[in-house]
Amino acid sequence: MTAQLIDGNALSRTLRTEVAARAAALKARGVTPGLAVVLVGENPASQVYVRNKIKACEDNGLHSVLEKYPAELSEAELLARIDALNDDPAIHGILVQLPLPKHIDAQKVIEAISPEKDVDGFHVASAGALMTGAPGFWPCTPYGCMKMLESIAYDLRGKHAVVIGRSNIVGKPMALMLLAKNATVTICHSATPDLGAMTRQADVIVAAVGKRNVLTADMVKPGAVVIDVGMNRNDEGKLCGDVDFEGVKEVAGWITPVPGGVGPMTITMLLVNTLEAAERSAH
Numbered sequence: 662m663t664a665q666l667i668d669g670n671a672l673s674r675t676l677r678t679e680v681a682a683r684a685a686a687l688k689a690r691g692v693t694p695g696l697a698v699v700l701v702g703e704n705p706a707s708q709v710y711v712r713n714k715i716k717a718c719e720d721n722g723l724h725s726v727l728e729k730y731p732a733e734l735s736e737a738e739l740l741a742r743i744d745a746l747n748d749d750p751a752i753h754g755i756l757v758q759l760p761l762p763k764h765i766d767a768q769k770v771i772e773a774i775s776p777e778k779d780v781d782g783f784h785v786a787s788a789g790a791l792m793t794g795a796p797g798f799w800p801c802t803p804y805g806c807m808k809m810l811e812s813i814a815y816d817l818r819g820k821h822a823v824v825i826g827r828s829n830i831v832g833k834p835m836a837l838m839l840l841a842k843n844a845t846v847t848i849c850h851s852a853t854p855d856l857g858a859m860t861r862q863a864d865v866i867v868a869a870v871g872k873r874n875v876l877t878a879d880m881v882k883p884g885a886v887v888i889d890v891g892m893n894r895n896d897e898g899k900l901c902g903d904v905d906f907e908g909v910k911e912v913a914g915w916i917t918p919v920p921g922g923v924g925p926m927t928i929t930m931l932l933v934n935t936l937e938a939a940e941r942s943a944h
């Protein structure tokens with residue numbers, strides 16, 4: 662292996678220790694940072710994610726509330742709950758776990774969250790703030806990727822960053838964050854004719870597609886930084902990312918593993934955003 666590992670578990674431990682200290686300081690001033698997590702339906706993956714988010718709050722001195730509803734919950738009932746959480750002074754962050762059942766308009770629900778409590782960073786106001794450089798909440802996964810680059814003191818100025826994937830949750834905000842750090846950014850997607858021709862020019866590659874082996878060793882410039890946002894299962898049922906880790910680690914300069922890379926960082930940045938929301942409300 663030539664690449665150095667960017668360890669998301671180790672970085673998360675450091676950042677969560679900082680969160681816990683800031684949470685304790687805020688608590689001493691009479692404000693306990695509070696996160697409400699709303700889960701509708703029985704999606705097994707969502708249940709695991711939500712459990713991990715609640716546990717991370719408990720472990721780091723944040724108050725958390727899990728609101729679980731059956732899949733039959735109506736959109737109006739869900740919107741009424743969001744209204745109540747918007748008005749609840751003990752709650753500083755609201756997260757509605759996605760996907761929602763098909764009869765509920767997810768974007769309408771997200772827009773109902775007060776932007777001051779939008780710790781997922783999915784509200785149009787948060788997206789607009791990121792785009793214009795105004796204060797707001799950054800989506801947790803790309804924010805975590807930026808922290809990983811920061812942890813290796815990587816200077817993005819003038820570098821070519823290639824983002825594979827254009828989702829509202831990862832690809833698009835990732836591109837804006839890299840741009841804000843003065844990288845030259847290319848966004849690739851399913852209609853990109855020759856992905857390898859793009860990635861071979863990249864100093865930094867972020868793979869966020871949700872498909873195994875999207876990035877292989879022949880597509881990577883020697884020494885490049887490779888960040889793997891993917892969360893897939895291989896034929897043996899083992900967790901794997903979008904990157905062919907075994908091959909790419911022989912070419913890249915830095916690489917994030919799956920598991921133990923971006924995954925824990927996403928939850929860590931949710932804690933950071935919730936704490937930030939509580940600190941802003943206390944000021």
Ligand code: GUN
Pocket residue numbers: 756757758759760781801802
């Ligand atoms: N579903 C998958 N990832 C996420 C996330 O980051 N936030 C929410 N709310 N739902 C998700």
